[in-house]
Structures are given as C-alpha cells and as structure tokens.
Amino acid sequence: MATINRRNFLRRTSLLAAATALPMGCSDGNDQRTRTAIVIGSGFAGSVAALRLGLAGIHTTVLERGRLWTVAGPDTFPTTGNFDHRSSWTIPGAEAAAAGQRGYAGLLENIVGDNVTAVCGACVGGGSLVYGGVLIQPQRDVFESVLPFLSYDEMDAVYYPRVIREIGASPIPDDVLGSTTYQAHREFLDDAAALGFEQLRPNTSFDWDIIRREIAGEIPAAASVSEYAFGCNSDAKLSTDKNYLKRAIATGAVELRSLTEVEILRERAGGGYTVVCRAITDEGGLVERYELDADYVFLAAGSMNTSKLLLKSQDAGELRGANDRVGAGWGTNGDQLLAQSHPGLQPGPQGGPACIAAVDRTDANYPVTFMHSPVAFGIQLQLAMSVPDELGRLRYDPDSDGVVIDWAADTGTPSEQARVASYQRLVRGNGGAALPDFLGGTIWHPLGGAPMNDACDALGQLYGYRNLFVVDGSLLPGSAGAVNPALTIAANAERIMAALIPGLA
C-alpha cells in the first residue's frame, strides 16, 4: 500500500487526537469526540471533499484504487505515439488475482456496455489526470433545465469561481492561440463565427507558461503537440493531486492511500460505516485486505464505480436501507465525437489541450456545444454535447463483479438529431467532409447512478442512510448541461461540503 506523507500524517494524528475536530453540520449535537471520515476516490469530487474535511480538522482517509503518478521526465506517461500497458486499468478482480492473474494499474478504465463504452480515470487525481483540461461552465438555461433545484446564481457567484481559483485554471492566452500548432483552433473559431455560433474560450487547467516553454523549444513538446490525454509529460496539466489533494494532505488531517480499492461498504450497528478494502501492488497482487471504520463516508469513485459500490453493497446485504433508485438516472452527457476533414487545415500535430468551444443554438430546445478536441494528426475533431433524452440504469452483476449499463442508444432522438444537424452545418460551412464514426459509442462523461433529488437529497446524502454521502458525477442526472462535466462536478462537491461543514460557506 502506497501512502503519501504517512510519517507526517501519523505524527499529526497524535496531535489531532487531543483536539476537538469541528463537528459536521450533520453530526449528533453534543458529541465531542474526534470525527472520522473516509473519502472513496480521489478524482475531482474526492479531492474537493478531502480538502474541505481536512480544513475542518476531521480525520480523513482517502482511499484510491489507482497509482500515484508524479512527472519525472518525458516518459512518465504513455502518449498516443507510445501507447502501452500504462494506458489501461487492467487490474483483475480479487478472485482472479488470488488465482495468480495480473494486470496493471493503468490510467484509464473502459467499461464496455451493449451500446456504449464508458471511459474513466483510475489514478490518484482520477479524471483530472487524464482529462482534456477544459473546465467549462454550463449556460444558465441549460443548467436550470437539468438541475432545476439548484441555484445557478449561487453556483455562478461562489462555487464555479472557487474551483477555478483552487485549480488555477485560465483561458488560452492570445499568444499561445496565435502560435503555429494552434492553427486548427483558429480555423474552428472562424468556422463557428461564420455560422453565428457563440465562441467560447473556457478556463482550462493547464499551466500556459509551461506550454510557452514547450513552444519555444526549451523543453520537450507535450501539450503543445496534443499529447495530453494520458497525463502530460511536460507537467503542464494542473490535475487535482497538485492543488486540492496537496492542500488537503498539508492540513495534517488527511491521509491518502493509493493502490487501495474499496470492495464493499457496510453499515455499522451503532452508526457509521465499515469499508472493506484491498491494498494491491501496481500489478494487482494482494498486499493486504483490511477494514476501516468511519463516522462519515463520502463516495467519490465516479459515476460508474460509486454506483457499482452501492449496488454491490446493497446486493450483498451490507447496506440495508430502502433505496431502489441507486443505479438510476444514468446517461452519456449527450456526448458524440464527430470528425471531419477540413480544407484549411495545415498538416502536423495540433496544439493542445481542449480549450475552445462553440455553442449552436439553432435548435432552441437542444443547444449543442462543440468542444474542439485537438489531435496529433490532420483532422478536425469535435466533441458535440447536448442534453440527452435517453437515460438508462446501471446494474450490478455478481457473476462478473461488474457494473452493467442498461442504456438504449440514443440514435434518432431529438437530442442526437440536433447534434448531427449542427455538425452538418459546420461541415457544410467550412467545405470539409464528414468522416465516419470516430471512436463511435465511446463516451468520456458517464454521469448519474445516484442522482440528486432522486437517489440522494440535494446534499448528496443517500436516501435511507445517515451520513453516507455521494459527492461525485453520480449526482448529475446523465447530463452536466450540454458541456463537459468536471467543473460542475467539482463545484457541486464544493457546494455540498460548504453546506455540510458549518463555517465554510
């Protein structure tokens, strides 16, 4: 089991034991003993929860199944040009591991369903290490159509800016956008302007100074030639391990255990929860299996794995509260990756990361956001997103110990038709040609499985359970409002933690 800063943590633990931790808003009135929390998963939501718990002085253990990746030169992460075992999470289940099977704690997990493959991060920092880097805010009306019970004003004024500040994200600067490898971005902006689409330069979690050094040839090129999808070898990506999690650990109240997979969650008779986990090697060998108790559990394993953990624990009779909505409200965020050839495109690698977008509001009911998705070869690639009509459900399959996606493909739905029509306008407008299916059926934004105001209340507390909170992408009902979801996931986690921990808001 790898730990960050364990010696420091143990030293601080003895100091903290003597102190009175800040009670959480949801704790029992005058109980003065030190409260404990477990956060499962260290992606966007887990990192936010860890920091806010740590700052409140609550003893917190973050359990993360994946490895810690620290940039140590240009071969730290695999690249699209040097694709290897480090790219994929191939860790076998407990039984197969006991029988001697091995894999690797790689960066991305693929969960294959009948109509769709959902991809998610599997490392310290979760999706923040492998994502495109764009932190885009949904537009008010679309947000309100998806999450009508939340205040957009409050998100806009407090929680979205809080996340941007903590991560240190900013829009692509003019000089970078003007440099050679960013020609595809400029073409896209021109095309969008010609069609009357709204052009956006959202905040992006990359250090533009490092990218400038790449462009100047001072360090090996990575982000500036679109090598950013598996982590960024120039260290330009501002993933949450470098900001939220680092600050959480620095509080002295938070311990991070990487390569530690939570297998099941059990209610304790007297209140609180027991978490059963297995510490593994980076090839999946068992180091130890143990149990950990806490007063509060924060589920932040991402839509697919938070849902799996809850469904599995219910299936095993370890979580007995009545809640048949776990697994519901799952969707693809209306994602569709659309490629085209483009007559104005220069050959050669395009600059990254994803950092410009455009919104087509031709269909008033289904605005379509295109996230320009730069690649290392000569096509124009856009991720189109619209609010989906088709939501599905996740199920647990005990035979495979896996999560099953019950989702009917959304072909022909008004949402899909709006995306396709918009894409056709774009292609017609710039004189290019649509390219067939590019990674068709793969989505990078699985959302839902424990939606707010459905399986959970608006603070993520699971109906039927006390002090069991979901804080991650499972809370969003299959859509983040026609944009990439990470910013909304993190901001929503901030909102929840601010409400739960008095004095923070």
Ligand SMILES: Cc1cc2nc3c(=O)[nH]c(=O)nc-3n(C[C@H](O)[C@H](O)[C@H](O)COP(=O)(O)OP(=O)(O)OC[C@H]3O[C@@H](n4cnc5c(N)ncnc54)[C@H](O)[C@@H]3O)c2cc1C
């Ligand atoms: C290739 C790619 C590109 C993307 N690009 C963008 C983008 O540019 N902008 C954007 O907004 N979004 C993007 N996304 C989506 C974004 O990364 C996710 O929506 C976001 O990370 C989800 O946040 P989360 O907190 O819900 O979970 P995650 O960030 O997925 O974190 C979940 C964590 O839990 C861990 N975990 C899972 N199961 C267990 C377990 N049983 N025990 C212990 N730990 C566990 C995982 O290893 C992971 O670290 C992208 C995703 C991918 C895959």
